[in-house]
Structures are given as C-alpha cells and as structure tokens.
Amino acid sequence: MVRGKTVIERIENTTSRQVTFSKRKSGLFKKARELGVLCDAQVAVVLFSNTGRLYDYSNCNSGMKSIIERYQHVKEGQQFMSASAEAKFWQAEGERLRQQLHNLQENHRQLLGQHLSGLGLEDMRGLESQLETSIHNIRLTKDQLMIDEIEELNKKVNAFTITMLGTTTILHFMSKWPNVFELQESLVHQENIELHKKLNIIRQENIYLQNKLNGEAEVNGTITSSSSQYSTAAREDPVRLELSHPDHAERDEQPELPMLGLKVFTTRTGR
Numbered sequence: 170m171v172r173g174k175t176v177i178e179r180i181e182n183t184t185s186r187q188v189t190f191s192k193r194k195s196g197l198f199k200k201a202r203e204l205g206v207l208c209d210a211q212v213a214v215v216l217f218s219n220t221g222r223l224y225d226y227s228n229c230n231s232g233m234k235s236i237i238e239r240y241q242h243v244k245e246g247q248q249f250m251s252a253s254a255e256a257k258f259w260q261a262e263g264e265r266l267r268q269q270l271h272n273l274q275e276n277h278r279q280l281l282g283q284h285l286s287g288l289g290l291e292d293m294r295g296l297e298s299q300l301e302t303s304i305h306n307i308r309l310t311k312d313q314l315m316i317d318e319i320e321e322l323n324k325k326v327n328a329f330t331i332t333m334l335g336t337t338t339i340l341h342f343m344s345k346w347p348n349v350f351e352l353q354e355s356l357v358h359q360e361n362i363e364l365h366k367k368l369n370i371i372r373q374e375n376i377y378l379q380n381k382l383n384g385e386a387e388v389n390g391t392i393t394s395s396s397s398q399y400s401t402a403a404r405e406d407p408v409r410l411e412l413s414h415p416d417h418a419e420r421d422e423q424p425e426l427p428m429l430g431l432k433v434f435t436t437r438t439g440r
Contacts, residue, residue, distance in 0.1 A: 190218060198226045211236055 180186040194216060205212040205228035213236040216224040227233040278284045279296055280303075288296070 194224060201226055
C-alpha cells in the first residue's frame, strides 16, 4: 500500500502533535547516531519542545559541552578571518586607485610637454600621434561651430534684406503716387457725408410717421366721443315695441299666412 504525501504544517490536535514530536525526535537522534558511526563525525543535536523541555544528543565522549566550545572557537576564527580578508581587499583596491590616479596625472603632464625626460623614442612618437589626433578633433569641432554661426548670420541677413526690400517698395510707391493717401482720405470723408445725409432722411421719415400716427389717434378719439354721445341719447330715449296685425285691402279676403308687424313707439321725456 502506497502512503500519501504528508503535508508539512502545524498540527492543531495537541495529542497528535505530541505523538508526532516523540516519533520525529527519536528518528532525528537515530539519524544523528548513524551519521556519527558511518562517517566518523562528531554530531551534536539540541532540541527544545514547545513546552520548553530540553532534549540533546552527542556522540562525543567528553559530552555536549566540548562540542559547543569547539563550535564557538571555530566560529570566532572564521569571523576574524573574514574581517582580515575584507580589510586586505579594500587595501588592494585603494592601492589600485592610487596607481591609476598617478598614471592619469603623469599622462596629463606629458600632454602639456612636461616630464618628458624619461620617455623613449617610441613613447615620444605615441605622444605626438595622440596630440595630433586631439588637435584634429578640436579643429573639427571648431569648424562645425563656425559653420553653424555663419548659417545663423546668413538667416539674419536674409530676413533683414526682405524687410528692407518691403520698405523700399513702399517708399517708391509713395514717391510715385504722393496723392494716393490724400485721395483715400477724401473718399472716406465723402462716404461719411453721405451716411450723415441718409441718417437725416431716416430721421425725417420717422418724424412724419410719428405725426401721422398722432393724427390718426385724434380722429379715433373724435369717433369715440361721437359714439359715446349717441349711446347717451339712446339711453335717454327708451324704445317700446308692440305687436300689431296688418290692415288688409279687403276684409272679405282671408290672408294665406298671418303677418305680424312691429310698431315702434318712442317716448321722449324732458329733463
């Protein structure tokens, strides 16, 4: 029967956790003892349970204390060796940087023409070639800067030339036709006069229409007053209506349809 894979996680059940701890502790000590016997090694195992109880194993005859002392001695020696090795590394790195700085300073002096006594013929040729290359690069950079400045000046000259041509054209036009601006001013003045005339005409038409509206209002007022007088007279003279039979030419003849007539009697009363 194949056993399932055990999940490595904390066991919640207290009884199961204690049983597992006891079994695994025994297995660990067994493996430590086998490792010491098979490989002739000094093995020490220190174990504390969750309740704080100590369990230890050592295959050394002198006991656990000698192994712990040996561990501390070796650990301190490794730390000391690591510190000394790190110090040596930084010393070597500092020496390398100082040597590099010295070489750069010496090369700079040689480029300035100083400290050339210790150089041979090949060193002098190399230094001369390096200087020629540097001069060539400097001249190329200088020429490019001069070309850029010349192009910028040409752009400014072209812009100034265009401006001067425009000004010259205007002056030539003014010298050839000196009265053009005066003519333009007179035309503008004449247009203003015509606009004022049109404005006066529109004002007169508005006045005429206003007077006409006022006259119609007076006529309407007269008609209204007449209507009011007629209404007053009608109220003072009441009208009476009575029904009457029409007179026939012959009494013997009977009319086909009865006819009704209205007689209007008016009674005037004195005030």
